[in-house]
Amino acid sequence: MEHNIWIYLLVMAAVSYLIRMAPLVLIRKEITNKYLRSFLFYVPYATLAVMTFPAIMEATQVPAAGLCALIAGIILAWKGCSLFQVAVLCCAVAFLVELLPIF
Amino acid sequence: MTTENKICFRHGMRDGSPIALGYFAVAFTLGIAARNAGLSSIQALIASALNNASAGEYAGFALIAAGSTYVEMAVMTLVVNARYLLMSCALSQKLKPDTSLRHRMLIAYDVTDEIFGICVAQPGYLNPWYAYGAIVVAIPGWALGTFFGVMMGNVLPTRVVSALSVGLYGMFLAIIIPPARKNRVIAGVVAVGFAASFLVNRLPLFDGVSTGIKTIALTVALALAAAVLFPTDTKSSVGALDSENASHSP
Numbered sequence: 033m034e035h036n037i038w039i040y041l042l043v044m045a046a047v048s049y050l051i052r053m054a055p056l057v058l059i060r061k062e063i064t065n066k067y068l069r070s071f072l073f074y075v076p077y078a079t080l081a082v083m084t085f086p087a088i089m090e091a092t093q094v095p096a097a098g099l100c101a102l103i104a105g106i107i108l109a110w111k112g113c114s115l116f117q118v119a120v121l122c123c124a125v126a127f128l129v130e131l132l133p134i135f
Numbered sequence: 136m137t138t139e140n141k142i143c144f145r146h147g148m149r150d151g152s153p154i155a156l157g158y159f160a161v162a163f164t165l166g167i168a169a170r171n172a173g174l175s176s177i178q179a180l181i182a183s184a185l186n187n188a189s190a191g192e193y194a195g196f197a198l199i200a201a202g203s204t205y206v207e208m209a210v211m212t213l214v215v216n217a218r219y220l221l222m223s224c225a226l227s228q229k230l231k232p233d234t235s236l237r238h239r240m241l242i243a244y245d246v247t248d249e250i251f252g253i254c255v256a257q258p259g260y261l262n263p264w265y266a267y268g269a270i271v272v273a274i275p276g277w278a279l280g281t282f283f284g285v286m287m288g289n290v291l292p293t294r295v296v297s298a299l300s301v302g303l304y305g306m307f308l309a310i311i312i313p314p315a316r317k318n319r320v321i322a323g324v325v326a327v328g329f330a331a332s333f334l335v336n337r338l339p340l341f342d343g344v345s346t347g348i349k350t351i352a353l354t355v356a357l358a359l360a361a362a363v364l365f366p367t368d369t370k371s372s373v374g375a376l377d378s379e380n381a382s383h384s385p
Contacts, residue, residue: 043209044185044191046209051223053244120153123301
């Protein structure tokens with residue numbers, strides 16, 4: 033059977049939206065359970081850390097460029113640079129490292 | 136719109152701009168995958184504007200190319216995007232309890248890694264207009280990036296695309312590192328997160344597991360361990376999820 037691309041797109045969109053919408057609409061109160069609150073407090077840090085490394089090394093042509101960008105990003109963020117500054121400087125570091133003749 | 140909402144909207148647009156740039160670059164490469172799956176540039180544009188999910192869309196395009204069933208598509212989208220379920224749960228605690236249904240349904244539209252990241256980094260409760268500000272600049276970046284990716288293929292030099300794609304990770308670092316500096320438990324979660332993620336991605340044992348599942352499993356394990364070992368102070372308001380840690384935002 034021939035499948036319709038538009039139906040595929042509709043299925044994808046519906047599932048993607050429902051996943052995001054359900055918790056925001058269903059959880060209306062502040063959660064009082066200490067452990068559940070703590071869990072949700074740590075979720076962003078855990079998930080963003082897990083998604084950053086080692087993925088950053090696979091985003092660039094040369095893994096070392098991603099690694100250098102990671103180190104630069106950690107130092108810059110530690111020093112208090114803004115979101116935009118960190119993002120742009122990470123790109124610059126990755127770009128410059130990939131220009132090095134050793135790669 | 137009240138003055139406060141206007142200010143929040145503008146701040147959202149400001150913080151959303153680097154996200155839009157990064158999205159454009161990433162979506163450009165996604166567009167190439169869409170083209171390979173047989174989508175037109177308009178279909179890819181619509182797919183991105185409706186889904187706002189990089190891994191989810193990659194997986195979806197692969198299924199379209201393979202001619203899978205609609206049920207398989209639904210299950211795959213659910214699995215690959217399941218981390219958004221967790222993020223929305225966490226984000227629900229950043230909203231004032233009396234936030235209207237309309238606001239909740241609109242914010243839900245674009246809970247992505249990046250938008251979620253900047254929203255939880257806001258001090259105190261999240262003003263929905265901040266999210267809207269970020270969303271109105273981020274979605275066009277994402278959707279148009281996919282559109283041009285299909286249309287123009289490899290017109291940007293690979294070096295530029297690869298350098299730009301690092302920007303999204305830079306943004307993640309700007310979100311997690313400043314709080315980690317102030318809170319040792321967060322620092323531990325980040326460090327262990329890096330190490331565990333590296334191992335799980337490199338050990339052949341986990342080769343058959345999708346990236347989405349790995350991300351969810353590690354997130355749950357880490358956050359659970361941290362919550363059991365170091366529960367946060369119950370007296371502080373959850374609405375201020377990390378207000379004391381968010382003082383880095385300008």
